[in-house]
Amino acid sequence: MxxxxxxxxxxxxxxxxxxxxxxxxxxxxxxxxxxxxxxxxxxxxxxxxxxxxxxxxxxxxxxxxxxxxxxxxxxxxxxxxxxxxxxxxxxxxxxxxxxxxxxxxxxxxxxxxxxxxxxxxxxxxxxxxxxxxxxxxxxxxxxxxxxxxxxxxxxxxxxxxxxxxxxxxxxxxxxxxxxxxxxxxxxxxxxxIHDNVKQRIVEASERDTRLIFRSLKNTARVGRNKVSDEVVEILKRPEAEFADVAHLVAGAKGREVMEQGDLDNGLYWASMAQGLIHDVPTVAELVNRIMTDARAIVGERLPALLRETVSA
Missing domain, CATH: 3.20.20.70 (Aldolase class I)
Structure with missing residues (x-):
């Protein structure tokens, strides 16, 4: 982590x-x-x-x-x-x-x-x-x-x-x-973090992120919400500067999203991996599942690469 x-x-x-x-x-x-x-x-x-x-x-x-x-x-x-x-x-x-x-x-x-x-x-x-x-x-x-x-x-x-x-x-x-x-x-x-953020991650797909600050050469990927959409639109303007979105992207507002759960009050960070997340387990359950699944893939699925093709 x-x-x-x-x-x-x-x-x-x-x-x-x-x-x-x-x-x-x-x-x-x-x-x-x-x-x-x-x-x-x-x-x-x-x-x-x-x-x-x-x-x-x-x-x-x-x-x-x-x-x-x-x-x-x-x-x-x-x-x-x-x-x-x-x-x-x-x-x-x-x-x-x-x-x-x-x-x-x-x-x-x-x-x-x-x-x-x-x-x-x-x-x-x-x-x-x-x-x-x-x-x-x-x-x-x-x-x-x-x-x-x-x-x-x-x-x-x-x-x-x-x-x-x-x-x-x-x-x-x-x-x-x-x-x-x-x-x-x-x-x-x-x-x-607030359960609203966790549930948003569970519900989101791999398409539900936005790339902000691209025109500023400081690209950042965040979860998609009203604030990230607004930031992207503002920075599409040729004359746009960071100052034009500073009030929207302030770190204090992002902290409020995480702690208070108002998903449209600021930015929250999330990767494309949202599309692979479907539950909220304990950490122990998650790590155990990852290791169990990984071992199964290595032990059961990948050995197929080593099998000789048998012709009819």
Whole structure:
């Protein structure tokens, strides 16, 4: 379970860890480095299994105190960090010097190669199907995953549009060492978002997302609602700027959607994997189902490729 803003909190992360998967707290969901340290402690109260922290670096006018968040991660004894966003060189150097393993999330092979040179331990490669920022190349996982695996010497984790055992097996067949899911974990019982959002994900099809900010060269995939439709229409105008939609896409409004359930009050992140999500299980039920289905595919369906064709 990759890092998700307003979602990666202790109860969900601990449930993912207890189920045998790897969950990530989202550092910037917490209002301060001190609160992040407390949230790390809350996970440890619930599980003794491994978990990590996501640190997303955003090029903002008033950046948060990244170095202090990073120090909170290190001093809390967390040994796995998922970085994403802007160039993470400074963070990689400090984290590595303190024995932390780093998974860097990116959307292009060229960026993955750059991150490998910086010293990250693993790449999470996000295909065009993903929620959040898929980059500007529009390359789906079927091509992007093996392209990354071919060019990198460090492990690759597949991300974007994966929601079940079929996706896990496909990812590994394409050269990945595993799969990273976000949207699928939104629709679980332990995820502390409003039931309206979960039910919308269950009801939605693979077509029910919108790509916003395309004209601004900062493409983002979100769930389709009145707000995302309005943002797309406004930004179709040749003279349109970010300021014209800022009031619609504010992070505080997105948080209200997740917590209060008014689906037309702001944006919510969702990938094309919505079309593969049909229920709201517990995390343990979900992870067990994924592994059971994956093993069945490998044990029953794929062996057909190895059978000799018998002529009549």
């Amino acid at each position: 990759g890092g998700m803003q307003w979602v990666g909190r202790a109860p969900l992360v601990a449930a993912v860890a207890e189920a045998g998967a790897l969950g990530f707290l989202t550092a910037l969901t917490q209002p301060s480095p001190e609160e992040l340290a407390r949230e790390i402690s809350r996970v440890r109260e619930r599980t003794d299994k491994p978990f990590g922290v996501n640190l997303t670096i955003l090029p903002t006018m008033k950046p948060p105190p990244y170095a202090e968040y990073r120090r909170a991660i290190i001093e809390s004894g967390v040994t796995i960090v998922e970085t994403a966003g802007h160039r993470p060189q400074e963070h990689v150097e400090d984290l590595k010097a303190n024995g932390v393993r780093i998974i860097h999330k990116c959307t292009a092979v060229r960026h993955a190669i750059s991150a490998e040179k910086m010293g990250v331990d693993c790449i999470s490669i996000d295909g065009f199907e993903c929620a959040g920022h898929p980059g500007e190349d529009d390359i789906g996982g079927l091509v992007l995953i093996p392209a990354a695996a071919d060019r990198l010497s460090i492990p690759v984790i597949a991300s974007g549009g994966i929601a079940d055992g079929r996706g896990l097996v496909a990812a590994m067949a394409l050269g990945a060492e595993g799969a990273n899911m976000g949207t699928r974990f939104l629709a679980t019982q332990e995820c502390a």
